[in-house]
Amino acid sequence: MSTRTFGEPIKRNEDRRLxxxxxxxxxDIELPGMLHAAFLRSQVAHARILxxxxxxxxxxxxxVAAYVAGDLGDYWQPGPILVPPPPIEGIVFHERTQIPLAxxxxxxxxxxxVIVIAESRYIAxxxxxxxEVELEQLPAVVDxxxxxxxxxxxxxxDVGSNVSAHVRQTKGNYAAxxxxxxxxxKRRFWYEHGISSPIETRGVVAQWDGRAxxxxxxxxxxxxxxxxxxxxxxxxxxxxxxxxxxxxxGGGFGPxxxxxxxxxxxxxxxxxxxxxxxxxxxxxxxxFFATTHERGQVHDAEIALSSDxxxxxxxxxxxxxGGAYDPYGLTVPINSQCTLLGPYVVPNYDSTFTQVFTxxxxxxxxxxxxxxxxxxxxxxLLDFAAHELNIDPAEIRRRNLIPPDAFPYNNEIIYQxxxxxxxxxxxxxxxxxxxxxAIGYQTFRxxxxxxxxxxxxxGIGVACYVEGTGIGPYEGAKVQVQSNGKVSVATGxxxxxxxxxxxxxxxxxxQLGVKVGDVDVVTGDTDQFYWGAGTFASRGAVVAGxxxxxxxxxxxxxxxxxxxxxxxxxxxxxxxDDGKVSIVGxxxxxxxxxxxxxxxxxxxGAVEPGTEPGLESTQYFGPKMGAxxxxxxxxxxxMDPQTFDLKILKYVVVHDCGTxxxxxxLAGQIHGGVAQGxxxxxYEKLVFDDQxxxxxxxxxxxxxxxxxxxxxxxxGHTVTKSPLNPLGxxxxxEAGAIPGGPLFAQAIEDALGLKGxxxxxxxxxSPSRLFELTRNTKR
Amino acid sequence: MDIDFHxxxxxxxxxxxxxxxxxxxxxxxxxxxxxxxxxxxxxxEHGVCGACTILLDGEPVRSCLLLAAQANSHEIxxxxxxxxxxxxxxxxQQAMHDHHGLQCGYCTPGILMTMTAFLVxxxxxxxxxxxxxxxxxxxxxxxxxxxxxxxxxxATRMRG
Numbered sequence: 001m002s003t004r005t006f007g008e009p010i011k012r013n014e015d016r017r018l019x020x021x022x023x024x025x026x027x028d029i030e031l032p033g034m035l036h037a038a039f040l041r042s043q044v045a046h047a048r049i050l051x052x053x054x055x056x057x058x059x060x061x062x063x064v065a066a067y068v069a070g071d072l073g074d075y076w077q078p079g080p081i082l083v084p085p086p087p088i089e090g091i092v093f094h095e096r097t098q099i100p101l102a103x104x105x106x107x108x109x110x111x112x113x114v115i116v117i118a119e120s121r122y123i124a125x126x127x128x129x130x131x132e133v134e135l136e137q138l139p140a141v142v143d144x145x146x147x148x149x150x151x152x153x154x155x156x157x158d159v160g161s162n163v164s165a166h167v168r169q170t171k172g173n174y175a176a177x178x179x180x181x182x183x184x185x186k187r188r189f190w191y192e193h194g195i196s197s198p199i200e201t202r203g204v205v206a207q208w209d210g211r212a213x214x215x216x217x218x219x220x221x222x223x224x225x226x227x228x229x230x231x232x233x234x235x236x237x238x239x240x241x242x243x244x245x246x247x248x249x250g251g252g253f254g255p256x257x258x259x260x261x262x263x264x265x266x267x268x269x270x271x272x273x274x275x276x277x278x279x280x281x282x283x284x285x286x287x288f289f290a291t292t293h294e295r296g297q298v299h300d301a302e303i304a305l306s307s308d309x310x311x312x313x314x315x316x317x318x319x320x321x322g323g324a325y326d327p328y329g330l331t332v333p334i335n336s337q338c339t340l341l342g343p344y345v346v347p348n349y350d351s352t353f354t355q356v357f358t359x360x361x362x363x364x365x366x367x368x369x370x371x372x373x374x375x376x377x378x379x380x381l382l383d384f385a386a387h388e389l390n391i392d393p394a395e396i397r398r399r400n401l402i403p404p405d406a407f408p409y410n411n412e413i414i415y416q417x418x419x420x421x422x423x424x425x426x427x428x429x430x431x432x433x434x435x436x437x438a439i440g441y442q443t444f445r446x447x448x449x450x451x452x453x454x455x456x457x458x459g460i461g462v463a464c465y466v467e468g469t470g471i472g473p474y475e476g477a478k479v480q481v482q483s484n485g486k487v488s489v490a491t492g493x494x495x496x497x498x499x500x501x502x503x504x505x506x507x508x509x510x511q512l513g514v515k516v517g518d519v520d521v522v523t524g525d526t527d528q529f530y531w532g533a534g535t536f537a538s539r540g541a542v543v544a545g546x547x548x549x550x551x552x553x554x555x556x557x558x559x560x561x562x563x564x565x566x567x568x569x570x571x572x573x574x575x576x577d578d579g580k581v582s583i584v585g586x587x588x589x590x591x592x593x594x595x596x597x598x599x600x601x602x603x604x605g606a607v608e609p610g611t612e613p614g615l616e617s618t619q620y621f622g623p624k625m626g627a628x629x630x631x632x633x634x635x636x637x638x639m640d641p642q643t644f645d646l647k648i649l650k651y652v653v654v655h656d657c658g659t660x661x662x663x664x665x666l667a668g669q670i671h672g673g674v675a676q677g678x679x680x681x682x683y684e685k686l687v688f689d690d691q692x693x694x695x696x697x698x699x700x701x702x703x704x705x706x707x708x709x710x711x712x713x714x715x716g717h718t719v720t721k722s723p724l725n726p727l728g729x730x731x732x733x734e735a736g737a738i739p740g741g742p743l744f745a746q747a748i749e750d751a752l753g754l755k756g757x758x759x760x761x762x763x764x765x766s767p768s769r770l771f772e773l774t775r776n777t778k779r
Numbered sequence: 780m781d782i783d784f785h786x787x788x789x790x791x792x793x794x795x796x797x798x799x800x801x802x803x804x805x806x807x808x809x810x811x812x813x814x815x816x817x818x819x820x821x822x823x824e825h826g827v828c829g830a831c832t833i834l835l836d837g838e839p840v841r842s843c844l845l846l847a848a849q850a851n852s853h854e855i856x857x858x859x860x861x862x863x864x865x866x867x868x869x870x871x872q873q874a875m876h877d878h879h880g881l882q883c884g885y886c887t888p889g890i891l892m893t894m895t896a897f898l899v900x901x902x903x904x905x906x907x908x909x910x911x912x913x914x915x916x917x918x919x920x921x922x923x924x925x926x927x928x929x930x931x932x933x934a935t936r937m938r939g
Binding site: 009011014018021022025027196200251284496499664668700710736 | 817822861862888911
């Protein structure tokens with residue numbers, strides 16, 4: 001007897017292959033006659049290309065080809081704009097997308113100049129040293145403010161400035177609110193988010209089969225359907241001739257959705273040209289320059305408050321580092337602009353940003369995707385307001401929370417999904433209460449004072465956030481009962497560890513009365529499912545999950561209809577469970593689902609008009625807008641005031657993402673997000689010099705948190721269903737990563753007793769940076 | 780350039796292999812691409828992430844920092860040999876499954892090889908010792924908590 005699995009901590013279907021070394025990743029593809037690619041990349045950030053000579057490389061034994069931009073002919077095109085600018089009045093946007101190989105100029109370190117093809121990766125990399133390159137170095141645009149001054153070098157001369165985009169969004173009338181405010185607090189903030197650095201780097205294998213007239217591409221992408229459609233167009237093929245497979249992918253976190261990376265564009269072209277399969281696997285050094293980053297913003301922000309601590313309005317003007325190209329449009333800064341508002345009532349808002357071209361790798365979303373930056377500004381403003389108004393930091397947050405009867409709550413500005421930013425549902429105060437309770441907020445001051453007498457410096461932090469999740473446009477799923485009684489589910493999104501093979505199986509299993517282990521889920525293979533958008537913006541479970549549910553519901557209906565015909569009874573008298581349909585109260589009168597599937601595909605006899613063969617259905621789901629999740633993180637740290645060594649004593653996350661499909665997988669998503677948030681707040685910093693050189697491009701120097709830096713986390717959940725989808729789900733993929741910055745800043749100030757003396761206005765922090773910031777302050 | 784080769788004989792997961800390898804061939808590439816044992820994953824190729832960890836004569840080593848030629852006449856164990864011949868999980872594999880100790884699973888083989896060796900050396904570790912032993916393996920998905928729980932649970936089970 002199968003029981004409902006939705007909401008249960010079902011163990012994962014995909015684990016066995018991963019635990020036994022049998023899961024297929026892109027670099028595991030071995031094909032007869034396969035060639036290997038290596039890229040010669042620019043070692044400087046900004047330069048004119050005077051000469052590239054590959055003659056000597058081509059003479060090296062084992063080298064098959066070497067191509068520069070000019071060899072690509074008409075295939076050399078700037079990439080498509082992935083997310084066009086949203087419909088905001090007065091918006092300025094200069095579209096300058098990345099190119100397959102640099103032609104006249106290089107615009108960031110790591111931009112590819114030459115692709116070399118050889119019989120082995122070793123030979124291809126050897127041949128890079130044979131290539132002669134002459135570059136005329138230009139001053140690099142690295143600093144955002146300097147980049148906007150007259151006389152700055154220009155990343156794209158034809159734009160006339162380094163402005164990639166300029167956007168102002170307003171709600172209410174900030175100036176009027178400020179005029180009647182009791183307090184106005186202004187600060188300048190710097191927030192940098194780093195690189196996603198999945199343990200698997202990027203990779204592409206392209207195989208043109210001249211006889212079959214078919215292109216197969218294995219790609220570490222988060223969006224295989226878009227890659228298929230785009231490459232078919234570029235290669236002059238029909239979409240049906242191109243199959244893109246995103247097999248097991250070793251983490252993504254955003255940058256693996258960026259397209260089209262130069263390598264993604266070039267490998268298929270080379271494979272067609274040479275009629276041989278070609279593989280490229282990014283090495284870790286390349287990953288630091290050739291995969292997109294997130295990076296920094298500078299905010300000049302002010303908050304207007306009444307004397308009782310209510311927010312009257314916020315004004316924010318910020319610069320956003322877009323990097324050398326802007327293929328992802330404005331998703332990251334729009335997220336910052338929107339998410340800044342958080343779970344609070346902000347009646348008046350005036351926010352303006354400028355996205356700046358720099359001679360640094362391109363910025364695209366990385367888990368949180370700009371939300372961190374906005375949340376940092378808001379939470380820090382509230383901290384300084386609490387201090388100035390002498391209100392407890394948790395209390396000032398509580399006073400400003402959107403009340404539960406105010407939903408749907410309209411923030412009036414436009415979000416990244418081009419819809420008005422409206423929170424669908426929420427109940428924020430209980431989340432804050434649970435977090436305060438779990439961290440021991442009431443007793444902490446005693447604990448802190450006691451520790452202080454022992455010479456230990458403890459500090460507490462509490463930060464709130466919302467997360468816009470589950471945006472459209474849509475996803476689809478095909479659910480099919482096979483003749484062996486097992487169920488196949490196929491969907492177009494890719495998967496990078498989120499547990500899709502299990503949560504989608506749970507949804508289908510519950511509808512069809514089969515075991516979760518008997519549902520075989522396929523993701524990320526365009527020949528298995530044709531349509532879809534991809535895995536990003538915490539949308540997989542919400543959008544594809546609901547599509548699976550809709551398709552499984554139709555299959556259930558079909559199965560019941562068939563069985564009712566077979567048994568000549570009403571569908572109401574049937575029960576679907578344990579892989580079969582039986583008559584209520586007469587369990588021995590049953591038909592197996594697999595047999596129904598066979599009956600639905602008869603060898604003889606007429607199929608009635610309007611019916612389809614097979615026990616299957618394909619359905620699509622597209623939400624009107626994103627669902628808004630929310631949460632509170634709380635932390636207690638201990639910090640050594642001499643060395644700034646950090647210990648996290650307690651970390652609490654209380655979170656509301658609507659209906660939970662699988663609490664075990666949800667907890668994993670939160671844990672991983674928190675680890676990345678900790679890295680962002682205190683360990684991970686991309687250090688560039690003024691020439692745009694990354695000075696710490698190795699995992700020995702760019703510090704990903706290890707098991708020693710990430711503490712045990714305590715999780716709590718509340719459930720406020722989303723009214724935007726039948727399952728009531730909100731996304732959860734990014735929640736853990738979002739509020740780490742303000743949490744650390746608050747807790748460190750508290751631990752070191754910095755309040756009123758030194759303000760932490762930037763992220764990431766580190767021991768050395770804290771030393772610099774506090775060296776002139778008596779501790 | 781002169782390319783020189785070495786004839787090597789080694790055992791991997793109990794099976795003997797004789798191969799001629801280029802002297803500069805990394806052990807990780809040899810295992811993955813020459814022997815088609817692609818369960819050993821490569822994450823950084825500079826010895827930091829730990830994804831490529833294998834056992835060389837029972838000791839965890841990073842296969843990206845060794846040459847195939849250096850493995851001559853040694854015994855190697857990789858992820859492919861960890862489960863029983865009947866497919867039964869090693870207790871640590873079972874515990875990783877039970878505790879949701881993996882997400883994308885890319886770092887998992889290296890973690891399993893590191894921690895199975897660790898549990899042989901220290902059958903009754905504290906949580907702090909597990910975290911210390913795990914700190915040479917980077918995982919970007921899980922936040923480590925469930926891996927730590929899995930290792931502690933496997934240790935209990937293996938002590939019987």
